[in-house]
Amino acid sequence: MKISCDIEVRHLSRVEGHGNIRISIKNGQVREAVWEVVETPRFFEAMLVGKLYENAPYICGRICGICSIGHTLASIRAIENGFGFTPSAQTARLRLLLKHMETLQSHILHIYFLAAPDFLGVGSVLPLIKSHPEVVRRALRLKLLANEVCDEVGGRRLHPTRTVVGGFTMLPDRDALGRFHQRLRAGLADLFASAELFATFTFPAFTRETEFVSLRREGSYPFIGGELFSSDGVRKKEHEYRAMTNEYLAAHSTSKLSRLSRESFAVGALARLNNNFAYLRPQAAAIAGEFGLGPVNHNLFMNNLAQLVECVHVVEDAIALIDELLTDCWQEPRQAVTPRAGIGVGAVEVPRGILYHCLEFDKDGRIRKADCVIPTSQNHANISKDIEALAAHCVAQGKSDKETELLAEMLVRAYDPCISCSVH
Amino acid sequence: MVELINPGMSLFAKKPRGREEDDLFHKAEITNVYPMTATEKLYQIQIIDPAARRGFLFKPGQFIMLEAPGIGEAPFSISSAPSRLGNIELCIRAVGVLTRFLSRLERGVMIGISGPFGTCFPVEEMVGEDVILLAGGLGIVPMRSPIMSLLENRSRYGRIDVMYGARRPSELLFGYQHAMWRQFDIGLKVIVDRSEPGWTGPVGMITALLAKRLAQGERSRFGNATNAIVCGPPVMFKPICDMLLEAGLSMEKIFVSLERRMHCGRGKCCRCNIGSTYTCLDGPVFDYWSVLNLKEAI
Amino acid sequence: MSDAKSYLGVPVLRPRVGFFELTSCEGCQLQLLNNEATLLDFLDLVEIVNFREGMKESGDNYRIAFVEGAVTRADEVERLREIRRNAEMVIALGSCACFGGVNQLKNRFNDPAWVKREVYGEYPIDSQAAVPLAAVIKVDLEIFGCPVKKEEVERIVTNLVLGKEVKHPKYPVCMECKAHENICLFDLGEPCLGPITRGGCDAWCPSNRLGCWGCRGPAPEANVDELRKIVARKNIPLERLLDRLECFGGFGGEADAVRKELGGLK
């Protein structure tokens, strides 16, 4: 039986941002198994202090290159909540459509470009261009579709330009929306083909019971606003997010960490799926069924599949949203908002889990204090705990260092961590 | 309902879609490339279509627009003798996007040329008279065509002087032809700003050459029957032309070639305008009288 | 992937390129993956030997290094110097690398310790003022933008591969904005840095009815004084102009001057 192992992965690849994995096992004892976040901090929360409210969505969008739309929307929601403003139904629909397409493009990027190479035994997507051209093309097609909808609705796929407090600077072209409707339908077929591909992958059978946190709203699979919910039974209001996140600092990490009922908890696609399974759109639910994914699933490797299920869900939902948008005539893109003193919180489900922005304003709408709690920072503690358990599990099974290293990498990647975002 | 027929189509039916932009555009092959200095190369170019090649009539001082597909298009003076028609020579200094790319091309590559464009040095009108040619730096390039033209008809002209200044000996262009020019009884004087090992000629500014020539007591030979052609960097024009005027040349007989940014060569892009004057249509060759009447010309 | 390419008879070698990120959102790198429609052609043009965000393999034998992000910590200085040693050409990718980007917003506070405390409390954290790459190493080419525009990156890379010089427009964003026939943001009562910001983004923001924030930095000879007068004439608070001037770091000096006039910060 194998009793020792030493693994060090510096700057894990195919994840967003910089993190290291260190595992050290001596005589069958796990002496160290850590997920270390070494990303450089950027101090967004300080940057915002003294700025007029309108800067927050623009600057905070720059927290993350993948989910800039989510950050922008979270800031906008925090501001609107703080000013007691409710966006119009049209604005809400367009924002959700935009959010969905970000989810789609981010999930596709993750499952195809970052995760799939592990399952196909290659180091990156590059060799797949030759060996699996149709797979790469399908992925690109889906990502392109999602990105083009983002361009049309948000003005830009990355660091959106049309999203502002009160609504949008301008509205999408109705004919373009009609065309996207058709392409989204075709996109569903691509997603089913993706499901077939993923059904051929073997996911490690590794479970560790954990607590799952997400938004929850009766009757829907929520992405923007709602109640805060944990699979251990904690329920809080949006503005009580601090009671849900309990951030703390620790050595070996420039990111803050979170805990709730236990030492750690998980957010993200699997958490959402576990907590809101009943509200999945029909075809998404069907695919989840085929994968045997149901609440409460404690295998974090399955997050990859949960993402795929969510892709189907957001596409189905986007089709419905476009139907609704095209039924009504366009109203004014943007409504006026009046700043007032107070605190506002915006909770948004971004691809990697629940994101909170909290902003405190003076009476002119100048920001006095800002707080952003990022999904990946909420996951970090859970990742560490998972690695520890995985290491023990591997030792018990007598896996080689190489195998253990790969599994550990795959596990971290399964969370789809957005590290630079977590150290914002 | 009235569907208008497309009158544009009929008006320009001679040039339907898919054809060249206008009759002035020719595909040409780079038949030879010779490095001349560290930055200049001589390109021999042949227009592909034989009829177009034979019909390519130009005058000394005129230029073409050279286009390398996808890379750029710019004006270049034709540096060969007009009698060579569509077998032209260009001497090009690698300074920017197009010219640096050109410097990497080998023989056999196809490029596009349009032209010839612009005004010329009126060598025909100088028959029977003296000509003094003053070139600074790259100015020798547009000068070579009139020189060749004068050589080919050497007996029809009086005294011919060429004064050529370069920054250093290694930057001298067409050195291989200097001996030949002299053989044709051309008074060629070369000067460099800075000497290099092996250089035995004079060192200084081109104005020194001219001053020396003027001081040789041959002033009497200057006057209404002497023509001057001046090419070079803008800073060179004024002092030289002033000296020539001083020596008695008439303004209408001093010709300069001006350089401007050009994007079309056809009087349409405005890039080369000096006031209402298009360097490409009304120039690049101007007599000095016209230049003095142009604001900001030199 | 085809091996030997040529253009106008000039052989075109696929350069080995590496992508690196310092302090940033990594969005500019992602913009490359966002080139779905042309990604395969792009990959055919260059050989990627280092791209941590997208691949596991890595090598130091790159000729061109694209570096994203600002420098904010000693280890980044080291990493950047190493990249400089390995690469023939270092390209600053995006506004963080060119000017410090949003990261340099923290530099504007007089008290760096306060900045750290505001986010991390008393917990010790290592971070220096955010500076652009050029403050540390020699940069061969800058690609501006937050984010960079993929069409522009493609054009630049094509030119690099061809050995055709890369030139940035010298005109401001207004030029491209007018070509789109957008309504001028000032006519909508919004501030816009379009008149002083380097063009080349095809007026990305104004075309979406958002005033330009100056992410590409100043156009050569930007007339900031006149823009200040315009903003005053249009009754737009100077503070809103400042927000934009200082956002990405390209207008450092001008932003400092305005800030001083408005009465400083912590």
Next chain:
Amino acid sequence: MIFKVLAAGELEKFFELLVVNKLIGPVERGPAVDGRLLFDFAEVAEIAELRLDFTQTVHSAKKYLLPYLEETGVFVMEGSDWEKRVDYGAHQPLVLFGLHACDINALNKLDKVLLAEPYPNRFYGAKRAAMFIIGHSCRPTPACFCRSMGADSVRHGCDLFLTPLGDDYFVEIMSSRAFHIMESLDLREPTRRDHKRFQEQAKHRGNLLTAEVDATDLTKILDMEFDSTVWNEWGRRCLSCGTCAQVCPTCYCYGLEEVVALDLAKGAKIRQLYSCNLLDFAEVAGGYNFRPESRTRLKYRYYHKHRGFVEAFEEPLCVGCGRCGTNCLAGITVPEVIASVRRGEVENG
């Protein structure tokens, strides 16, 4: 020229006759913060979109002849060789419905230079010949100084010109094409009353033209004032942004750029409308710039329009539409600039 009167209801019929073609007309873009309505030319499918009561479009109609960006050649590469394809971009006739006198005159001025021999611009020529232009009398704005530029009325350059007389339209038919198209409409001969109403209308419009430029001896004055210090002040204000040229119906300077496709299989030559106010307009190889300061560039724009063009064509390259001044953020307007040159000083603004 033939004069007719078009009955009130017939305009819609006329529009319907033409709309099978690509039809361009003034449309509303929305209000500015100061309440001004903004208009531009755009493709129109229904007469209701057409705002014939427009004051002035922000951008001129020149884009239909001189697009901001135009591919003037595509190269399909084959090794060291290639094939060049040129498309003048005049694929279908274009109906321009509702151009004001100044804009029609602007096209006439562009014709003079762009269609001039020996090298007419075929891209422009093909599109120009494929145009059917319907003029419409205007509602002057305080910025219009077209009368000073002699561009307030139209004698040629369009197919017909409409002037509303109450509900009817006074029609000046200027081409046989227009005559034939209008045959099926209910046109009547103008009565004396119609002519009188037409003249009254013209007079009323004339009264609204308040801005002026004193163009007497302007070329000479510009010549003498070449070194005037007023340019320093205008240059200090100018943003070198090129907006004035972009919106101007008569500015036609351009730049060229060549690009290679990502797969290296194609190249293209792209023409971009440029402006002499831009920093690098007069830069030549080696980095030398003939007009490095904004004051010399701005001055050049005025000299080209009001001196150089006059010398060449006996009319200024300006129709007095006032667009450049209205859209210049720095508030640099032609009447003020020219007045300042005459006066020798700039008034504070």
